[in-house]
Amino acid sequence: MTGPILEIRNLTVQLPKGADRKFAVENVSLTVNPGEIVCVVGESGSGKSVSSHAVMGLLPKGQLTVAAGEILLEGENVLKASANRLRDLRGTRMSMIFQEPMTALNPVVTCGEQIDEVLRIHTDLGATERKEKVIAVMESVRLPDPIKMYDAYPHQLSGGQRQRIMIAQALVLDPALLIADEPTTALDVTTQAQILRLVAEMQERRGTGVLFITHDFGVVAEIAHRVVVMQKGHVVETGTATEVLTNPQHPYTQMLINAVPTLTPPQRDDRTGDVALETVKLCKVYGGGGFFQKKREVRAASDVEIRVRRGETLGIVGESGSGKSTVARCIARLIEPTSGGIVVGNMDIAKLPERQLRPHRKHCQIVFQDPYRSLNPRRSVGASIIEGPMNFGVSEADAIAKARDLMKLVGLSPDALDRYPHQFSGGQRQRICIARALAMEPEILIADEAVSALDVSVQAQVLDLLDDVRKRFDLAVLFITHDLRVAAQICDRIAVMQNGVVVEHGRTAEVFANPQHAYTRSLFEAAPGRNFQFARVA
Amino acid sequence: QGAANVLRVVMHSDLRIIDPIWTTAYIVRNHGYMIYDTLFALDSKGQVQPQMVDRYTVSDDKLTYTFVLRDGLMWHDNQPVTTADIIPSIRRWAARDPLGQTVMGFIASMDAKDPKTFEIKLKEPTGLLIFALGKPSSNVPFMMPKRVAETDPQTQITEFVGSGPFMFVRDEWKPGDRAVYAKFQGYRPRSEPASGLAGGKVAKVDRVEWRVITDQQQAINALQAGEIDLIEAPSHDLLPLLKSDRNVKLHNWNVLGNQYTLRFNHTTAPFNNPKIRQAALYALNQEDFLKATIGDPEYYKVCKAMFVCGSPLETLAGMEDKLESNFAKARQLLQEAGYAREPVVLLHSTDLQVLTNLAPVAKALFERAGFVVDMQSMDWQTVVARRVKRDPPTQGGWSAMLTSWVAADILNPVMAGFFNASGDRAAFGWPNDPEIEALRARFARAGSEAEQKQIAEAVQRRVAEAPTHVHLGQWYQPGAHRSNISGWLEAPAPVFWNIEKGRGA
């Protein structure tokens, strides 16, 4: 087979009535050649998934319909294929890996059986032959102890292992085309790196054509041969990876690439403000006790000692579950630490009961990850912003006046105070959350993954805003993230957490230049595209 | 067993208690007739006939009665029936039955002469002794083995050995589901043909099963579908369904019928005032009650005679102008009595088909006469509990309630419980009327029927002046059976000897 494996020609997919735009994708064309990895990038909602689902024939029935165009899989138009033919093609000629390895696997069926299912559907092999084949493919995706893992359920595996199961399932029948829809977004950087390596390796070994969907330019830099950039349902730019990443033509591509933070931290001065926050041997153990049932104990933070000065940004990095949020929530006293001290000003608030705690609440404010759930959907954003000050005796008029100022500060129109959260975009909501936090005139601002849910471009804006308000109000900022690029850009100092323990702690530039702890090193090595210099276009 | 020999019956209620001396419930009385026998029994003409007794003699001074038992009487455990069993049985019955208590007052001694012969000596003559021993309805003096009869009258018996034509199959008795009787092979019936409760009790089926079907309509459905053979008391409103069915026949087994009765509570206002009670007597009428509950005139009869129309003591005395819904007269009486609009707390039983519609009618009639009525609805069991409470009506007591009597139970002022006017010792309602009490005492001693009749008339006159209760008309409860069933006797109680089950539909 010499022609392209996949050719999408002028694909147009119609959205149902009442959606935000008429077409999910319009006039999309792209090609995947054998042995090629084509990355599709673009902001959320740009139509990446819809295109790939159209190829698989998995568009939700009755909601999304292909209005025009054709999709040729090895020359065969899958849009015209019968339902049976389509079923035959799936799993044999084309297969797909999805973003969330947990939800993409059936939780109540063992991993082995899920791979086996593909064989059962498409081959006449006997049980033992099938099992051999499954074990072989599990081995080939480097799953440890495949025989044991055959009988394991998805929840008994780590995220990376689950994703390997997905890949094994996709590759077991050697399809010509592999579609990967953000297969690593939900994974840790370290695991992500392994999976990316695996995909590249498999593709090389089997000569599969890969359509790889992502929003992460680091990933693109790491594996792509060619890149397709999408915006609002249109393909705005295509080219080889190097071309697009180093010399983007379309303003949108340029904007996206500009927004990618670099892994090289800028030079920063040491902050010399007063110590605003200090934790002393902070420990938090979840669970335990329980009257009629025993709960499992989780030691989420142990002996954490951090210190933040006014005007300083301390980053806490570490992979998922390392205890970053736990530390943040203890400091904000949303939960009570199991032991240890939290000194804010010169007061230890670690064990204060709720009633006595209330006066201290204003010193420390928090901005959460999920911009969609951080604001009460039933209250106007104005009401959310003035709630705090009014709790501390500020008159309504004063609080509103201040809220208007803050809205301007975070780059929103003061008139928007009367609106409700759903009328704002994610980035705008995150700004509102920052305004709400600032309304309390805090000394400490905790940002728990405050930009992780945002698109790169929006993310850059919010980061700028955070840095801006830090300067303006001389805030001590505790910035929690799993994204090293982001941490490099904004933090003065960095604490690296692993399994509830701070393993390394120092100035950002020093930690990045010369990581001491093995875990820190592995973290850095895993950052995708770390050696790639993205173009900066003014 | 051939299916043809099992008689499947739906009775009016579920058999839960099995001591017919201990309770007056009719279902238990019916159970008694299945497994026990009586010394005397009422025949279809209302005459008392010997049953277990072969013959008896009365001394000339009418003070000594000598009874001789029939040959071949056997208990279900195959022991012979002797006079040693009889005397404790009479005593236990007399300890609980009001008529029995009255009669016991006359008795000087009871002695067994030999296993077959016993003697009762009276202190003074009474016409009631034989009548009482043949009392047809609750409590019936059923004869039980000595060891059973010696049970404390306040305690229920635990053994079910009788000498009647059927035996109780205890293992198959499932309250709420069924009670089962098997033919007693050792029973020797009298040679006379069966008549009423008297005569030869010949069991002509092997088994009688009393099935519980609480839903009236379902019982009828089941009868029509042939799942059961006989219904003791089908709902009157549903009779048209049965009349039109060729496979089913209706049978009026209780010719004397029943009488609806309204009982006053004499201890609290307003009915502690005889004039107000009399106002009620004027305000009510029988037709409305009968129409509302029975509906079909074929099955009811307006009858102002308190001791039942068709009985020897039937009379109109005192009642001529009453029970005509003369509201004007009622209002006038209320005014004279100074009725202070105390509410009449009327107990309404909602779960017994034959009683449900009575209270609403009473309420409507009372209200039109100017009474204030507070009708309180409850299930029959609550009524039963409530009516013995002597608290003021507003605190859980009552003023009036409605019930029904089997005519055979109220044939004279001594046996009919509601005429007992001895105050606290009287039945619920507690009338206190020395005049009535005196008349009742005279009645008990009355030697001749003429004298009895004259006293009964006087009682009725007195009651018309100061009512103890109001009789609201007579009604008849036909039974229904598949057309292959024959031989259902006419008697005050439903009995299952003599009934034959033919083959086929």
Added chain:
Amino acid sequence: MTAPASSSPVAETAVPLPAKPTVWRKLLRSPNVIVGIAIVLVMVFIGLIAPLIATSDPTAINPGARNRVPMATSTMRMDDGTRATVTHYMGTDTLGRDVFSRVVYGARVSIFIGISVAILSVSIGLVIGMAAGYFRWLDSIIMRIMDGLMAIPAILLAIAVVSLSRAGLASVIIAIVVPEVPRVVRLVRSVVLSVREEPYVEAAVTAGTPTLKLIIRHILPNTVAPLIVQGTFICASAILVEAILSFLGIGIPPDVPTWGNIMAEGRQLFRIFPHNILYPGIFLALTVLAVNMLGDGLRDTLDPKMEKRG
């Protein structure tokens, strides 16, 4: 780096997203809601104007005209001696009462029971559920008691409660409310437990909002939608349970017309005079159906989970 945030193009305008259709608009688009509301309103209206449309006093007995078939006429003797002729659109019952009038008046009681049971159980359950969900120490005590209540089958509990005191509207309502309360408590508690973990609630905590205010402002509103939905189902089942209690002979006193009562009294004559059970049955089933449809419709529109599915 991009230009300073304050001049960024996305930041200026406030409404980039299309306005969500309001809840009301969505409700009015749901056929379930429209049909449900329409029928319920008609029933309520019938109940309200019962005195105007009833052809006779629903409690007036007339032994002479019992068990009449629909459309039969009867004459009634009045106190003043005159006679009035009535047409019985739905026939009469065993006491000669006009079934049509009883059904019409019955709407009042039946709907009253439905609504009051719904309101009572929802409000009692709300208070208890809030307390259980928010105050950890109370939780296990309350939930144990609720478990106990839940463990008694509702009808049995109702039977027991009704036999507690003399049958009457109040005891029937109590009887139906008691078993419903634990269900509401559980619902409210689960909502509270999940909502109190929401970031915006935590944000309010860090803003120093006092507990009571926190509950009322941020937690309570989240329970409204599920409670309205639950409330409709409680309302529907209350109307039904009343009928069943009447059927078992332990409901509202029979002289008060309710649909359950009329059916219960008429059930023995189902084969001969089906009208006694048919007409109230139609009204009852229609109302319960409508309330259930309303509940379904409300749930489809108010429950964000259902919304996601679209």
Added chain:
Amino acid sequence: MISYILRRLAATVPVLFTVAVMVFLMLRLTPGDPAAIIAGDNATTQQILDIRTKLGLEQPILQQFFIWLGSILRGDLGESFFFRKTVFELISERIEPTLSLAFLTIVLAVVIAIPLGVLAAYRQGTWIDRIVMGFSVIGFSVPVFVIGYLLIYIFAIKLGWFPVQGYQRISGGVFPWFRSLVLPAFTLSVIYIALIARMTRTSVLEVLSEDYIRTARAKGQTEVKVLFQHALKNAAVPIVTVVGIGVALLIGGVVVTESVYSIPGLGRLTVDAVLARDFPVIQAIILAFSFVYVLINLIVDLSYTIFDPRIRY
């Protein structure tokens, strides 16, 4: 797992204690007097008082409660006020019909409701969905006894396929047993079918939007297998939960159904006992039903582990 079961069983103790206290108090405060009922229509006040004393009803309520509790703990449910039988005897002779009825109803309901619910979910928004949902709403709206009467009228009286009433013991043959239970079970299952079908639809719908369903389709799996192998098993937990919770509904329905069909089961016994104020029987039955209910829901919770390997106790 074992320790979980033990802990759950231990947790039923306070629940049942609460039930016991509530039931006991409720009954003793009722106006009905079992003594008066036992004594019969013509009894005198003194006779009734004697019976009350004999039954122990004249003691202080608290004392009565502890006596009762004590005997319950010894495994003695007491003796009926009315029948010369122990409550245990009564319950055990009534349990077969009720168990049979409940069993058949559950089987019938599950067999009918689950495919209906899956179908409705799969064809969401189509007329099939509307019919199934319409039926389920109607199932909730028509009183059980009306359904019962209608079924009797059509299938027993008009068509004569089934007996009008009554129960045949299973010892008398499986066929008569089954035949006698078809109508009651169907009557009782209507509301249950409605409940389960509805829940099946909802949870299957929820599951159908999950990623792994998409994965299964991406493998080329057929729709039927996607529905019944992937979707249904994942939707099972809420479905069995509702099957368990629905048992409460079932118990309520049993009371009415047994009344309509004259089935001598626990439901009838309950009504009879309540109407007769047979306290020991009522207490025991409510306690027993509550225990069964709690137990069934424990079994349901345990069954989760079969459907969902993530759940471990």
